[in-house]
Amino acid sequence: MRNIISFITFSLVLFIAFACSDEDFVMSRSFINSNTYSEQTEEVAIELATFKLDSVLTSSQNTAWVGRCKKPIIGNIVSESFVKIGMPAFVEWERKERYDSVEFILRHTGAYEGDTMKEMTIDIHRLAQPIRFAESETYFYNKREFRDSISIGKYTFKPRPKSRPRVHFLLNDEFGQELVSFIKNVTVMGTSVEKSFEAMLGGIKLTAGDESQSLLAFRADSVKIILHSHISGLERKKIKRIFSITENEKQFNRVWNEEVETPFDRLTSRTVQVKESECDSLRHSPTFEGLGYYTRINFPSLEDVVNRTQYAHVVKATLTLCVEKGSFDKYRIPNTFYLTEVNRFNVLGNFVIDNSRSVARAQVYRNILDESQLYYTFDLTYYINSRLSQGYIEPTDGLVLTWGSGMSPTNYDFMVFNGHGVMENRSKLDITYYYYDRIDR
């Protein structure tokens, strides 16, 4: 009897342990009929603004941009590049050695802007003053305008950035003879010699002629000055002394806007913002690292969101940044952007992260039928909820759109984003709320 009862009890416990059901049963709303909460998506006002993060000159290590091109909204952009040239390893001048020529060499990266069908002139200047870092900042260059630069050679050509990557031409012989004189005076290589060389040749500026209508990218490490000479004797011996780029971190591009009276003339310091309503009638905000222009996203309505979330939670916040038609190269669309926190003084903070604690990356959406329609979306759920949870909303805090690292071969990529005030394809913040104040108790 007891054995049978034990067996039955054991069997039942086993049965209970392995009892199961299928997955969720799909039911219609009419059966469930729950009223315990509601949800809603609404568009929250944002404001785009432009500020100049890099208020001096733009560093562009490894790429020398030279030329000019026209950009929407901001007009003609001019760029010249500066490099520092070092001494060659071999400097001793032979007694029978004779000077031949001095050659300048560049190599295209393949990137370009503007019309490469038109001829352009590259003008090489020697700098009287050496390139130095600004005293307080390591990534900005000094503000000197290098007025003492002197042209040492120019070259007019029809650019072929893809098919003819190498550009080379001769510099003035006066400059060549000056190099020869310097070398003849060198007896022993040393620090004093390098300083003397720096005093003679502070650096090289690559600038474009006024007729140029294209902006070309060259490999900075390809910049070379070659001093050609020979020794006559039974057999003619050719000698090449190569003056290459040195201290690569001091290579930079100087970019400016030729356009007069743009809304962005006010951007003389980092703390100034040009809001979308101050930009133009279309309420645009350009992002152009070449000029240090960055698009900033302000959230003037976040206080209203706080009031709404007394009995609600933000389950999704999506920031959509729509790109103005024609403001981008459709063959070189960035795959992503990042967002960085920024305060009222435009000082950058941390990258924005998403719910998975990863850096929030933009998803790019492109209309296949209408190739000119392009926009980026960000998941700002974690960011918005974090700000709401702080209890106090600092209205002057915002976000900055930053280019994704490695996504672009240049920092001359350019985009204009539509503000929130435009009627079509406007940038916006969509927030989905989950209201739990309708509890059917």
Place this chain on the structure above:
Amino acid sequence: MVKYIAYILSLVVTTFVAVISLEAQNSTSSPYSLYGVGVLTPQEDATSMAMGHSGIALAPNDWLDVANPAAVNNLDTLTFYFTAQMKLFYARESTEHDHQSVYSANVDGLAFGFRGTKWWGACIGYAPYSTVGYHMTDNEQYISGTNTKYSIRYTGSGGLSRAFFNNAFTLFDHLTLGISAGAIWGSITKVETALFSQSIGGEDIYNTKKYTMNNWFIEYGMQFNFNIGENNKFRFGAVYNRKTSLKSSYDHIVSNDVSNQLFFDDVTPLKADFTVPESYGAGISYQRKRFTVTCDAKYNKWGDLANSKFSETARFVDNWSIGGGAEWAFGNYNDIFIKRIKLRLGYAFETSYLSLGGRNVDHYKTDVVTWKDKDGVVHTNNVTIPIMNEKNSELDSYAITAGITIPMGRWSNAIVIGYEYRNHGTENMGMVKERFQNFKLAINIRETWFEKRKFE
């Protein structure tokens, strides 16, 4: 004797441990347990279930009848009774577009009984009163202000339990009055999970409502028996309980996977307490030698409750049920094994205490409507107006039942198996049709405790 008591107690402890350790195991999977306090569990044992859920007019002396507190008047005075009961079920649930199969098992009740005096019998026990256990998904929910759909998962668990102390007092030879004093308690947890991650890549929100309720519960019963001739035994029975409000409290928790708890409220009171409805039941049984037939009818005033209306389309409504069955016994308790087997058969019908999916069209009537157009010209139209009723008859259920008592060892110890095929609900109007195969398995143990030996 001590060993036997220890064994029974260990069995009880084992059973309770199983109950506690398998708390998540619900004894229902019915989507209808979404409403109210869940699916009500009949207060009966396997024998009553096998006879069409009837037991109000029975007064057995070899098992514990808990359908009527007056039913323990016929227990043997020298015997201690113990019953442990399990319920196993297999259910197939279907809608117009989906179906699922579920099987599960759980403890269905425990009871001890004895007859203290010639005029007093008692029974102490535990049984589930209601169970909640559903997993449903609605994939057709739209986010307001958009054309975006998302899914909501609805899950529910828990239920109410009942502990009772039944007392039967025999007045005169034919009349027995019964009273059951006890308590109903338990908690129900309902979670609505808004699955925004699957649709808009947002956060999933868990909206959890935990209801806790308890109160004392009194039930009254009576039985009256008489014989016609020597072999024709009749018995009438009745039960009644008043409407009983359960003291209910409520915890509301909203949480997500990111920051966990977003909202907690245990202060806001419920609009109305949950309530056990006023109920009436009556039954009649007839016994001739080893053949017994019985029939019960019950009426529950669910529509009378303060919180009977959940929404515009869902409410409690009064319900009634009727069931009956017969039992054949082939011999007495001291016969050989085969003659101690008992067979049972029954049928039951029950209207639903839930009205869902709105009111039904009862009939149509034609009416005349006059209206003016913008030029002031009067027009007349005949319109057909549906006249609704509030009865949702398609949720009624019927059941065919059967059972067997398998004797074990000496005396009247037995395993009782009850079986029920129940058909409930409809696939129309977005509702659920349920077909249950229910088994109840009861172990009835009797032990002589109160015998005084004259010779040691």
